[in-house]
Amino acid sequence: MARLTVTEAAKSLGISRVTMYKHISLGRVSFQLDNNNNKTLDPSEVARLSEIISVKSSKAFANKSEHSFTVNDNNSLQAQVNSLLALLAAKDAVIETKDAVIEAKDAIIEEQKMRLLSIPDMRERPAPANLPATPTPVKSARPLTLRERLLNAAGELLK
Secondary structure (H helix, E strand, C coil): CEEEEEEHHHHHHCHHHHHHHHHHHCCCCCCECCCCCEEECCCHHHHHHHHHHHHHHHHHHHCCCCCCCCCHHHHHHHHHHHHHHHHHHHHHHHHHHHHHHHHHHHCCCCHHHHHHHHHHCCCCCCCCCCCCCCCCCCCCCCCCHHHHHHHHHHHHCCC
16 A cells, blocks of 8 residues: 655645644654655555544534635635545555455465365275285284294194
8 A cells, every 4th residue: 555745645635744744743643754764654544634634624614603604614625525535545545455355365265276176086086906905914023923923824724
């Protein structure tokens, strides 16, 4: 998500850079320094600040009478419009990010499905013909006991 410079954020909110720096110094909005040590703002922070400014503007507008519109009212309305536009842009950026995450997860799921489908089912495969019918006994490394030798000899005689 692209970060905004202080000037870009101030323009999107319809306020001056000086006012934007005041909001930063009062801690109303957080920032990060970029590679050139310039302050940059996250669009969601700008959107949050626009809500604060919007609430203040709404309260100020409500305190004025209905018939006393001035240039400041137009500026206030323009600031509200700009703050709402910044909020919409921030929300669009969040939605785009979430959509990208969903698409990546869907791709992983499809890849795993294909991998599972490519594994042969071992239950349906016939046994290879070259295997002996009965397994051959494994010769142990220890010497046979007397009992085992007698049983083997008896088995040989019965064959």
